[in-house]
Amino acid sequence: MKRCCEGVGxxxxxxxxxxxxxxxxxxxxxxxxxxxxxxxxxxxxxxxAAPGQALPEHIRQTFREGFYNEYMQRVLAYxxxxxxxxxxxxxxxxTIPLSPGMPDLFQFLSKNHELFEIILISDANMFGxxxxxxxxxxxxxxxxxxxxxxGFDKRGYFTLGPYHSHKCLDCPANMCKRxxxxxxxxxxxQEEMEFERIFYxxxxxxxxxxxxxxxxxxxxxxxxxxxxxxxxxEMEKKQPGAFQAAVVPWESAAEVARxxxxxxxxxx
Numbered sequence: 001m002k003r004c005c006e007g008v009g010x011x012x013x014x015x016x017x018x019x020x021x022x023x024x025x026x027x028x029x030x031x032x033x034x035x036x037x038x039x040x041x042x043x044x045x046x047x048x049a050a051p052g053q054a055l056p057e058h059i060r061q062t063f064r065e066g067f068y069n070e071y072m073q074r075v076l077a078y079x080x081x082x083x084x085x086x087x088x089x090x091x092x093x094x095t096i097p098l099s100p101g102m103p104d105l106f107q108f109l110s111k112n113h114e115l116f117e118i119i120l121i122s123d124a125n126m127f128g129x130x131x132x133x134x135x136x137x138x139x140x141x142x143x144x145x146x147x148x149x150x151g152f153d154k155r156g157y158f159t160l161g162p163y164h165s166h167k168c169l170d171c172p173a174n175m176c177k178r179x180x181x182x183x184x185x186x187x188x189x190q191e192e193m194e195f196e197r198i199f200y201x202x203x204x205x206x207x208x209x210x211x212x213x214x215x216x217x218x219x220x221x222x223x224x225x226x227x228x229x230x231x232x233x234e235m236e237k238k239q240p241g242a243f244q245a246a247v248v249p250w251e252s253a254a255e256v257a258r259x260x261x262x263x264x265x266x267x268x
Contacts, residue, residue: 080157
């Protein structure tokens with residue numbers, strides 16, 4: 001099943017290498033980052049670089065639901081005040097473990113890269129994602145990465161911004177992944193790139209929002225027991241058939257690789 005969307009495309013934030021092929025990829029594969037590609041929440045992980053590997057209570061009390069990006073801006077400002085530098089953050093990001101089976105999945109995708117266009121949509125930050133993926137050796141798999149802008153200012157402080165604004169009531173104020181995915185598909189359609197199927201690998205509530213837009217031709221891979229998985233189950237109970245995509249929960253990403261391998265076999 002091919003699809004075509006209309007809309008305004010997003011600017012290209014990142015382009016990897018290794019995607020050149022005489023034939024266009026058949027499938028779009030979307031990854032989340034925190035607790036999907038990596039086995040931790042990277043925002044929590046970087047606290048290991050803070051003095052005593054902990055945050056003071058007055059910082060932690062400023063958290064508000066739906067405004068995590070703003071909270072992390074305060075966390076990073078505090079860490080900058082404590083003398084935490086780029087190299088300290090880089091070391092943490094580079095040592096966060098990948099989720100179980102993720103190397104197997106990435107190796108499978110490396111061998112079959114001409115069939116998949118791979119993007120990453122994450123509410124983490126660009127610097128951290130790049131550090132982690134480069135250290136793991138899989139940075140070049142991704143055609144684009146969509147995440148919150150980040151960098152280091154003249155003081156050497158790690159700075160973070162919101163990705164965009166949106167009107168979705170179900171997502172945090174700084175990012176709606178459904179909006180990003182919809183606009184990406186529109187951009188690719190304008191470039192005459194159409195996908196037979198979409199595969200979405202995630203774990204969180206903000207991954208459930210874009211997965212609701214998938215069709216019956218597509219597959220959602222929620223991490224078993226995480227919010228995205230629970231929300232797909234709840235929707236199926238309350239509104240049977242409303243969630244159109246096939247749902248394939250995973251504990252190890254090797255299960256995702258095996259599923260995709262079967263898809264390719266059926267096409268041969």
